[in-house]
Amino acid sequence: ESSIFLEAFRQIKLDSHNQTAFIHVTLIPYSRAVGQQKSKPTQHSVKMLQSVGLQPDIIIGRSETPLDKEIKRKISSYSNIPENAVISNPDLEIVYELPLLFEEQGLGDLICELIDLKAKLVSYSEVTNYSEWVKMVGMFKNAKETVRIAMPGKYFNISDSYISINVALEDAAAHHGYKTELKMINIDENTNIEDEIKDVDGILLTPGFGERAVEGMIKSAECAMEHKIPFLGICFGAQLFFAAFCRKYLGLKNANSTEIDKNTPYPVVDLLESQYQVNEKGGTMRLGAENIIIEEGTKLYEAxxxxxxxxxxxxxxxxxxxxxxxxxxxxxxxVSSRDQSSKIINSIELNRKDHWMVGTQFHPEFKSRPYKPSPLYYNFIKECIKFKNSK
Known part of the structure; x- marks a missing residue:
């Protein structure tokens, strides 16, 4: 299946030799039985590439620990590349440290030489400026204290189900000098929400679809209201926050989303008007970037x-x-924000001075960056730290 792509790569290299570099990323396993890193998988993959006319210019070895000198020498010898073109890519506690590690090994200079690129700083920013990136990595590495966030949800059998949310929380916490400890609560019918959240500093109610775990997620929002725990609901989590509020404060027993209960007496969450005539589910959601109009004086505006x-x-x-x-x-x-037509509610919150509780229909985590965290996640973490220190 990959043969047509490999042939395309070969022709690209042939047609633009000085403008193309082949970088082969390969696994370097560690054999605990013999206590050393093994180069055999890399040797085999390089020989396969060479057999179809592709010669790697650089090999990046993905490994648990940094590549030792002997393994670099062996890979260089069997792969027909200089030893300085064998680059180590080990496991790192802070992934943002990887560009610095590559720079230490001269990867940038190698690439510039291969494609005849005169490297220069084209603009000043946190991304392009090396010293700023070093400072940012230091901020992540020097974070000592921990803030504990509960994430009630239902997809935790896959470790990176909520990876963008996890990273957004880490980004925001680092800018406060903290690390995050995420307590993933995989809700089932036996989950005692009160017990699960008694030792946390904040609750983030996760996105999702379908009826499984919904009652436990609604209960999580109710507990946040009762105990004044900082709370952020994202998408589905915001909808269930509203259902929890309607049940707890408006007496609307069994208030729910029609996605979960089509026969609910109080359909507090329902299909968008544009979705009623949609029969095909693929690619038909309200999807992508939209303008959001924020009400002044709200927690969202403050963020x-x-x-x-x-x-x-x-x-x-x-x-x-x-x-x-x-x-x-x-x-x-x-209601702290709407769309431009004012017909769609984009975020909700509780107006309480002693409790930070916000739900958003949008996904602010998608725009979080290590050097510029999402403003909403930043303020959420700030409130979690304040709550932690008030205990």
Missing amino acids: YNQQVIIERFRHRYHIQERFITEEAKNKGFV
């Missing part, structure tokens, strides 16, 4: 400090305006 922002969406269902009654408003419920 972003501007009235119009752009964030990314992925949903079919949304919070129903008709359930946001005067009673709801009197009990502290706030």
